[in-house]
Ligand SMILES: [Zn+2]
C-alpha cells in the first residue's frame with residue numbers, strides 16, 4: 128500500500144521531499160500537490176509514490192491539485208535529465224518547465240486568529256503584561272499589527288503590505304505567529320488580468336463615403352478588415368469619423384485580448400512564398416523523410432544569410448500539421464515580432480500557439496492549457512517553449528541555434544538547443560538546428576555524423592552575398608591624425624547610397640553616449656556603486672547608467688574623488704553615433720535601434736516597418752539590427768567597433784565576433800541591388816575578421832577548432848563555470864578558498880580545475896565574485912566532481928544559493 132510520496136518543490140535544494148499520503152488520496156505521478164513546507168504551504172510535483180518509510184517524521188500532503196499529470200512521463204524524464212546534467216534543483220527545473228506561475232507563485236501573508244483578537248482586547252484594557260520580555264516599542268508594533276488585521280475581519284493581507292503599513296519586522300511577525308496571535312499562510316497568486324486592446328472590425332463598405340471615411344475604410348481593408356483603434360489615430364482624419372462609421376453600422380468596435388495576431392504593419396501581400404529552389408526542396412524532402420521514420424534524428428541546416436531557411440521550417444511544420452502530429456519552433460527573443468506572428472496565423476490558423484515574452488503570466492498559462500488540451504499543435508516561441516506539452520511530437524526546430532539567448536542565465540541554467548535535442552531523443556522525434564553561423568559544437572557534431580548536415584549554399588534567387596571591404600582603423604588614425612569613429616571610406620560610401628536613395632545600416636554594439644567617464648587629473652574612472660563596471664553616460668536622459676545592474680547616478684560636473692573639473696567623457700556609444708551621423712548627413716532620415724529606443728516588440732517593428740516603407744535612410748543600432756530581418760532596400764552595412772569583444776577574456780570571443788559580423792553583413796543586399804559591407808576594425812589580421820569578410824564559415828570553423836583543441840575547450844572538453852559569490856568580500860574569499868583547497872586535496876582524475884580566480888567582472892550587483900573553470904573530456908567525471916563539490920560545500924554550510932554551477936557556460940564573465 129503506497130503510503131508516501133516524493134515531491135519536488137521549487138526551493139534551492141538538490142533533493143525531493145517525502146510526505147505521507149492520507150488515506151484514499153493517492154496522487155498521480157507528475158501531478159501537483161499542495162504540501163506544508165517549513166512555515167508555508169507550497170505547490171510541488173509528485174515524483175514517486177511508494178511505501179518506504181523514511182527515517183524522519185513525515186507530514187501529510189494537504190491536497191491533491193490535479194487529477195491528471197501536468198507533466199507526462201517524457202517531460203518528467205526530461206526534467207530529471209536537466210536536473211542531473213546542469214546540477215539544478217529538481218523542483219526549480221519543474222518550475223521552469225511549467226509556465227503556471229500564476230498557479231505556482233507563493234504569496235505569503237497573515238490573518239488574525241481568535242487568540243490574537245483576544246490579545247488585542249486585553250492590551251486595550253490592561254496594558255502590557257508583566258511577564259513580557261518585549262520592549263515598549265515592540266509591543267506598540269505588535270499592537271499595530273493586530274489592530275490592522277482586526278480591521279480586516281477575517282481578511283488575509285500580504286506580508287509585504289502588512290510590514291509597510293505597520294513597520295513590523297519579519298522577526299516580530301514570526302514571533303507573533305509563534306504565539307498564535309496571527310496565522311501565516313500562503314495562497315496562490317491572484318491571476319493577473321488579460322490585457323486587451325480596442326479593435327475596429329470592418330462590417331460593410333457599401334454606401335456613400337466622404338474622403339475621411341474612405342481613408343479609414345481603405346486602411347482597415349488593407350489591414351485585413353481588423354485593426355487596433357490606436358493605429359487609426361495616426362491617420363489625418365478627425366476623431367469623429369470613426370464614430371460616424373460605427374453609427375452607420377459599417378464598423379464595429381470591440382475589446383480583444385492584446386495579442387500578437389493583429390499586426391500594425393500592412394500585410395505583406397502573400398505572406399510566404401513556398402516556391403523553392405533545389406537546395407530548399409532537398410532540405411525539406413530530407414526533413415520529411417526523417418519525420419516519417421518516427422525515429423530520433425538530428426539535422427543541422429547550415430544556410431547562408433538570405434537562403435530561405437524559414438520557408439523550409441514552415442513548410443515542414445505544415446506537413447506535420449496535415450499529418451495530425453505536433454511541432455515546436457524555437458526562435459531567439461528578438462525573432463518574434465508581430466509580423467512574424469501574423470504570418471504564422473495565416474499559415475496555421477488557430478492551430479498555432481505563440482509563446483513570447485510580452486505574455487502575462489495568465490496568458491502564458493492559458494496558452495499552456497490550450498497546447499496541453501491538443502487545441503494548438505504548432506508551437507512557436509522563445510527558450511522555454513521547448514517544454515510545450517504537445518502530444519505526438521514529430522519535430523523540434525531551433526532557428527538561429529547559435530544564439531546566446533537560448534542559454535538561461537539563472538537556475539536552471541539549461542541550454543534550450545541541447546534540451547531540444549534531448550527532448551527529440553526521448554520522443555523519437557526529429558530535431559533541426561538552423562543557422563548561417565552554427566555554433567562550433569553543433570557543426571562539430573554534424574561533422575562527426577551525429578547530425579545530418581544539410582547545406583543551403585545560395586541566397587534565394589541567386590542573389591550574391593555582399594562584398595566586404597575591411598578598413599584598418601590604425602592606418603586611418605595614422606593618415607588622418609584623429610581617432611575616427613566613421614572612416615573616410617565609410618563616410619564616402621554612405622554619401623553615395625544616400626544620393627542613390629538606397630538605405631544604410633550602421634552597427635555599433637554598445638549603447639549609450641559615452642562608455643567611460645574619466646578624471647584627467649587623478650585618473651579616477653566613474654564606476655557603478657554595485658559593480659566593478661564603468662558607468663555609461665546617457666546624454667538625452669541626462670544620467671549615468673550601469674548596464675549590468677541598472678544603477679543610475681547623476682552626470683558628474685567634477686571628479687567625485689579629487690574635485691577636479693577636468694572630467695572627460697570618452698568613447699562612442701550608439702546614441703553618440705546617431706548624433707554624429709546626423710551632423711555628417713543632415714539631410715538623411717536616421718533612426719536608432721537599441722535597448723534604449725526599443726522597449727517592446729512593437730517599437731522594434733515600427734522602426735523596421737519605417738525602413739521597409741522607405742521612410743528612413745539610415746539606421747544605427749546594436750546587435751539588435753543584426754538579427755534575421757529581411758529588409759530589401761539596405762545596400763550598405765557599416766560595422767563600427769564590432770571587434771571590441773575580441774579583447775575580452777572569454778574563449779568564445781572569436782566565435783561570437785565572427786557570428787555577429789557574418790549576421791550583420793547578411794543584412795546587406797537582400798533585394799534587387801547587390802550589397803556591400805564596410806568593416807572597420809583595429810584587429811584587421813584577426814582570423815575572425817578575415818573569415819567573416821570572406822563569408823568563409825568552414826575556414827573559420829577549422830581554425831577555431833584547432834585553438835579549442837589545444838586549449839581543451841568545448842567541443843573537445845565539457846566545461847563548467849563555478850561562481851562563488853557574496854555581498855561580503857570575506858565570505859566570498861573564504862568560501863572560494865575552502866572549495867579551492869578541497870579541489871586540490873581530492874584530486875579528480877581527468878578533470879582540470881582552474882581557480883579560484885577573481886571573475887572578470889569581480890563585483891556585480893553588490894556581490895564579490897570568484898570563480899573556477901572546470902574542464903574534462905568526460906562529462907560523467909565533470910558532473911561527478913561538481914556533485915561532490917556541492918556535497919562538500921553543503922557540509923561546510925556554504926549557502927547553496929551563493930554557489931552558481933554553470934554547466935556548458937556560455938559567458939565566463
Ligand atoms: Zn579626479
Ligand SMILES: [Zn+2]
Pocket residue numbers: 655656657658660673674675676677678892
Ligand atoms: Zn552596476
